[in-house]
Amino acid sequence: xxxxxxxxxxxxxxxxxxxxxxxxxxxxxxxxxxxxxxxxxxxxxxxxxxxxxxxxxxxxxxxxxxxxxxxxxxxxxxxxxxxxxxxxxxxxxxxxxxxxxxxxxxxxxxxxxxxxxxxxxxxxxxxxxxxxxxxxxxxxxxxxxxxxxxxxxxxxxxxxxxxxxxxxxxxxxxxxxxxxxxxxxxxxxxxxxxxxxxxxxxxxxxxxxxxxxxxxxxxxxxxxxxxxxxxxxxxxxxxxxxxxxxxxxxxxxxxxxxxxxxxxxxxxxxxxxxxxxxxxxxxxxxxxxxxxxxxxxxxxxxxxxxxxxxxxxxxxxxxxxxxxxxxxxxxxxxxxxxxxxxxxxxxxxxxxxxxxxxxxxxxxxxxxxxxxxxxxxxxxxxxxxxxxxxxxxxxxxxxxxxxxxxxxxxxxxxxxxxxxxxxxxxxxxxxxxxxxxxxxxxxxxxxxxxxxxxxxxxxxxxxxxxxxxxxxxxxxxxxxxxxxxxxxxxxxxxxxxxxxxxxxxxxxxxxxxxxxxxxxxxxxxxxxxxxxxxxxxxxxx
Numbered sequence: 001x002x003x004x005x006x007x008x009x010x011x012x013x014x015x016x017x018x019x020x021x022x023x024x025x026x027x028x029x030x031x032x033x034x035x036x037x038x039x040x041x042x043x044x045x046x047x048x049x050x051x052x053x054x055x056x057x058x059x060x061x062x063x064x065x066x067x068x069x070x071x072x073x074x075x076x077x078x079x080x081x082x083x084x085x086x087x088x089x090x091x092x093x094x095x096x097x098x099x100x101x102x103x104x105x106x107x108x109x110x111x112x113x114x115x116x117x118x119x120x121x122x123x124x125x126x127x128x129x130x131x132x133x134x135x136x137x138x139x140x141x142x143x144x145x146x147x148x149x150x151x152x153x154x155x156x157x158x159x160x161x162x163x164x165x166x167x168x169x170x171x172x173x174x175x176x177x178x179x180x181x182x183x184x185x186x187x188x189x190x191x192x193x194x195x196x197x198x199x200x201x202x203x204x205x206x207x208x209x210x211x212x213x214x215x216x217x218x219x220x221x222x223x224x225x226x227x228x229x230x231x232x233x234x235x236x237x238x239x240x241x242x243x244x245x246x247x248x249x250x251x252x253x254x255x256x257x258x259x260x261x262x263x264x265x266x267x268x269x270x271x272x273x274x275x276x277x278x279x280x281x282x283x284x285x286x287x288x289x290x291x292x293x294x295x296x297x298x299x300x301x302x303x304x305x306x307x308x309x310x311x312x313x314x315x316x317x318x319x320x321x322x323x324x325x326x327x328x329x330x331x332x333x334x335x336x337x338x339x340x341x342x343x344x345x346x347x348x349x350x351x352x353x354x355x356x357x358x359x360x361x362x363x364x365x366x367x368x369x370x371x372x373x374x375x376x377x378x379x380x381x382x383x384x385x386x387x388x389x390x391x392x393x394x395x396x397x398x399x400x401x402x403x404x405x406x407x408x409x410x411x412x413x414x415x416x417x418x419x420x421x422x423x424x425x426x427x428x429x430x431x432x433x434x435x436x437x438x439x440x441x442x443x444x445x446x447x448x449x450x451x452x453x454x455x456x457x458x459x460x461x462x463x464x465x466x467x468x469x470x471x472x473x474x475x476x477x478x479x480x481x482x483x484x485x486x487x488x489x490x491x492x493x494x495x496x497x498x499x500x501x502x503x504x505x506x507x508x509x510x511x512x513x514x515x516x517x518x519x520x521x522x523x524x525x526x527x528x529x530x531x532x533x534x535x536x537x538x539x540x541x
Contacts, residue, residue: 017500029439030515031457031465035498036473038083041065041075042507050506051087055146056499057105059257060490062130064088065109067482067501068100074112076132082510087240089132094268096126096137103157109135109183111156113144120168125158127183135183136242141190142170146224150231154180155249157234159222160190160217164497172220174245176237193217193245198259203261207259209242211292211317211353214256216288220245226299228306231473235299235308235378239315241430242291244308244382258382260310262359269389272371273410274348274496277356280419281397286345287333290314291354295430296483299378300441300458307385307461311429311445314369320349322423329363347423361452369425373432373445373454375461385461392427395469396450410469411506413451421449429454434483437496438515442467443500445479453480453500468501470508479504485513 010069042051043454052067052075059066069075074091093100104111110128115160118224123144127135141160149156156177164172181187182418197201204210210219223239227249234247238257246256265272265288272290294310301307301397324346340346348367355364372388393410399419400407410426411417421428431446443464445454452471456464471477481503488496496513 006273010101028525029186029193031459031467033437033442033455034512034514034516035455035468035470035473036512036514038510038512039085040475040477040499040507040509041067041077041085041087042505051077052508053481053503053506054482054501055102055468056501056508057103057110057434058484058490058499059105059108059110059130060486060492061108063492064130065103065508066103067165068103068112070506071209072097072099074103074110074128074132077508079510082491082497082512084495085510091128091132092152093126097124100325100337101143101145102147102158104147104149104438105130106153109153109179110148111147111149111177113140113147113158115143118165118168119143119163120165121168123160125156127186133254136186138177138186138188140175140177140188141173145222148227150227150249152230152231155231157225157227157247157249158317159225159236161221161223162218163221164218169214169218171217172222172238173217174222174225174234174247174254176249191247191252191254193220193254193257195254196456203257203259204280207242207261208257209240209259210355211240211319216337220257223295224297226297226308229301230297236264236312237294237297238291239295240317241311242293244297244419245451260292260294260376260382262366263292263312263372263386263387265290270387271390272393272426273419274345274367274525275343276410276420276423277347278343278419281400283393283397287339288345288348288350288365288367290367290370291351293368294370294374296432298432298434300434301443301536302459303462304379305377305461306379309432309434309443310376310380310457311375311428311432312370312375313428313448314367314371316349316351316368318351320368321352322346323348323350323365324415326350326352326362326365326376327360328365329357329359331511349354351426351508365427369427369428372427373443373456374526375458376460380539386464388456388464390464392429392447392454395454395466396427396447399469399471407475410472411450413449413473425449431481431483433485433496434458435487435496435513437488437513442485442513444485445470445502446483448481449478450478451478451502453498456535470511476507477509 098117145160162172236245295313400409428448430448455468483500486497
């Protein structure tokens with residue numbers, strides 16, 4: 001019997017992958033997934049055929065897929081047959097705002113986040129029905145980005161990033177739109193961060209990352225929102241602040257800001273490759289800390305405990321500096337000259353506002369992003385449960401190490417950019433989706449740079465199991481942004497689906513997600529070894 005492959009068994013895993021080429025490790029029979037590409041909407045080689053770009057949403061009643069698209073439009077497709085989707089007329093959104101940033105659907109209502117021009121002005125949320133008929137529009141905060149419905153559909157929450165442009169820096173906030181009286185009578189309450197102004201130093205001491213000279217309300221830029229099952233609490237990613245805000249939805253109030261802490265890249269299982277000029281793949285431990293800085297977040301309740309899942313992308317605001325340009329504390333880094341070589345840490349982007357001592361030297365180095373996904377218990381506060389460590393880079397390295405598979409390790413999605421992102425956040429996990437298949441819970445994590453998505457069985461949150469890595473760059477998929485899981489009960493063909501919107505290639509891929517048939521625990525290795533060429537066989541045993 002082949003036992004489950006846990007994340008510290010990488011030597012065994014890499015040996016297997018060097019034989020197989022395609023990454024599809026089946027950890028146990030209950031976890032095994034057969035993920036098959038059914039179709040794709042859009043064609044990056046022809047702008048007229050572009051479909052979507054960033055965020056997908058699905059309406060089970062009409063069986064329509066809605067995707068935010070380029071040129072300020074909403075693209076729509078009938079996916080009644082997921083293997084042969086039919087593009088429908090798009091909606092021109094230019095009458096409603098300067099750009100669309102996100103879409104969400106519930107109970108036949110389509111909600112869209114629209115930014116203003118200039119971007120520092122208050123934006124809006126516009127509502128349509130699923131036939132594309134305008135319903136209403138309400139004003140929210142500056143630069144509304146991600147938005148989501150509460151489970152009952154009575155409220156829409158939108159993250160108002162409030163990004164600065166020049167001397168203008170609007171406050172970040174979370175607007176809560178009440179639809180209980182109908183979409184034509186929508187009202188807006190906004191949860192602000194102004195009550196935290198004046199607490200900047202206290203919050204910094206707690207680990208909340210606030211830029212110098214900024215108030216809390218100016219500095220926070222809400223990125224992504226996830227809502228509790230009962231619709232009363234929201235958790236909001238404050239990416240640049242490396243923190244999570246907790247929002248009381250009913251009272252439209254930010255109740256706390258919780259720091260995520262840092263990842264020790266010098267700990268066992270937490271290695272990374274920090275250089276694009278080291279001659280190849282070199283995943284090692286380094287005297288560096290990672291700021292988790294998640295983009296997409298999601299919540300799930302398991303056995304009475306609420307867990308937050310985060311895709312630890314990392315982000316900057318022009319404060320990044322290469323290690324080679326910094327003055328390092330000689331007491332902490334006696335080998336500074338060696339570390340600052342280009343093939344070591346010299347090329348790595350780190351924060352210039354964190355880690356400074358009283359002498360103006362850097363006694364700690366903080367890189368952007370965890371290069372991982374994490375699970376946190378948020379039932380009471382926030383406590384770490386699991387982090388995928390260096391899994392993603394190890395998997396990408398294995399995927400790039402076989403004779404049959406091109407080298408895409410820490411790339412921009414194609415072999416000609418091999419290793420080019422190692423000095424700058426590496427794989428950059430950005431999007432994620434959660435979904436249940438045969439009573440097991442999975443997370444699908446999009447790898448923005450190298451492309452494709454990682455799949456983990458997180459049924460046991462303290463011990464997730466890696467099951468699949470799918471990358472179809474050879475079919476033109478580059479830079480997954482938004483991922484959407486459609487459960488079997490809502491799927492047009494009765495099979496769970498995964499929708500992946502690829503930002504750079506401007507196309508949307510549709511995958512079916514099925515459990516590998518019982519019996520027995522097995523290790524699935526796909527023939528041919530090219531993930532892009534094994535579409536119909538991927539995941540079979």
